[in-house]
Amino acid sequence: MGVLDARKAKKDRGLNKIPTASTSDVAFLLLIFFIVMPMKRPEVGLSMVLPAKSKASSVPVRESNVATIRVLASNALTLDGELITLPRVRLAIMDRLAGNDQTIVVLETHPDADYGMMIACLDEVKQADARKVSLKTTKR
Amino acid sequence: MAFRRATKKEAFIPTDSTGDIAFLLLIFFILTVVFTNETGLVVSLPRADASEEGIRDMLSNVFINEKGMVSIDDMIVRPDQVAAVMSQKLAENPFMIVAFKTDKETPYGVVSDVMEGLKEANAVKVFFNTDLELPGVAY
Structure with a gap:
């Protein structure tokens, strides 16, 4: 070496x-x-289908089949014109559905009422297992 | 006469290529990860017990804050512009579901105006986003 x-x-x-x-x-x-990293929080919420603008989608219904919940500007609630509290909405709708399974729930909210109150009502209605729910919208 | 192998070989799984894999x-x-940075508007979502999980890929977000500002795809729009914007988006994706990320204290009138715009655009499938945390606590 x-x-x-x-x-x-x-x-x-x-x-x-x-x-x-x-x-x-x-x-x-x-x-x-x-x-x-790309995994995000799941999106949760309440799903609805709005009625289309066409006239063909409007169907006449009997007034006795309609339960109208109104959210007033003060966030107070009425069911068919009578004041009701939020926790009682579910039971009231369940009662209506038990008496008439064709009941359509119409949720009418005042433009000045809180969106959160509308969602709280919709939540109660969904929990009452109401299948036919309609949201009333108006163009200001 | 029996033949015996002189040395016994042990079987092993090669792990040399693990690092390469x-x-x-x-x-x-x-290369495939996509980081979307949709800021939208700052909203405090309402809570609901009947909430169900939505299909993220089909959702198109509409943010409405408590002051009534409407944002679609990080773009502030007036409620009367919603129909035009949503018609275009619906043409791109016919299965689109409009996700409302609305503050719980927003006046309903603004939401109603936006929904009227959606009806005009024929985007009738809507999803009202709710807060994931603390289920069971109502508004």
């Missing part, structure tokens, strides 16, 4: 290497980050 |  070879061998022994054993662990951590 | 998957997820 020459002098140069011996010097090279000595140099190689002392060479510091960057440890690469944890590279895959780092990759997996980044992978988990990119898989989890 | 992880990096390939990483590259795939980095």
Whole structure:
């Protein structure tokens, strides 16, 4: 062995290497980050189908089949003209449905009433298992 | 005469390529991930027990804050412009559901005006977003 070879061998022994054993662990951590990041909070809410603007969608109904809930400007509620509290709405609608399963619930909200109160009413109506619900809208 | 193997070889699953696979998957997820940054308007949603989960991909968000400002796709619009904007969006996606992200203290009149615009645009499927947290606490 020459002098140069011996010097090279000595140099190689002392060479510091960057440890690469944890590279895959780092990759997996980044992978988990990119898989989890796009996951967002689920969208929850109440779904409805509005009546279309066409005249063909309007169907005449008997007045006895309609239960009208009104949200007044003061956020007070009436059911068919009689004052009612929010917790009693569900039971009242369930009673109406038990007597007449064709009952259509019409929710009429004053333009100055809170949207939150309308949703609270709609929630009670949905919980009463009313299938036919109509939201009254008016153009100001 | 029985033949015996001199050395016994142990079976093992090679794990050398795990890092490569992880990096390939990483590259795939980095390239395909889409970070949408829809700011909309700051709203405090109402709560409802009868809430159900909506299909995110089909929802088109309409934000209405307590002052009655309406925002569609980060663009402030007047209620009378809703029909035109929504007609265009409905043409792009016929299965679109309009998600109302409305503040619980918004006057209903604004929501009603927007719904009238939706009826004109024939975008009749609506979804009233509610707050996910604290279920059971009504408005």
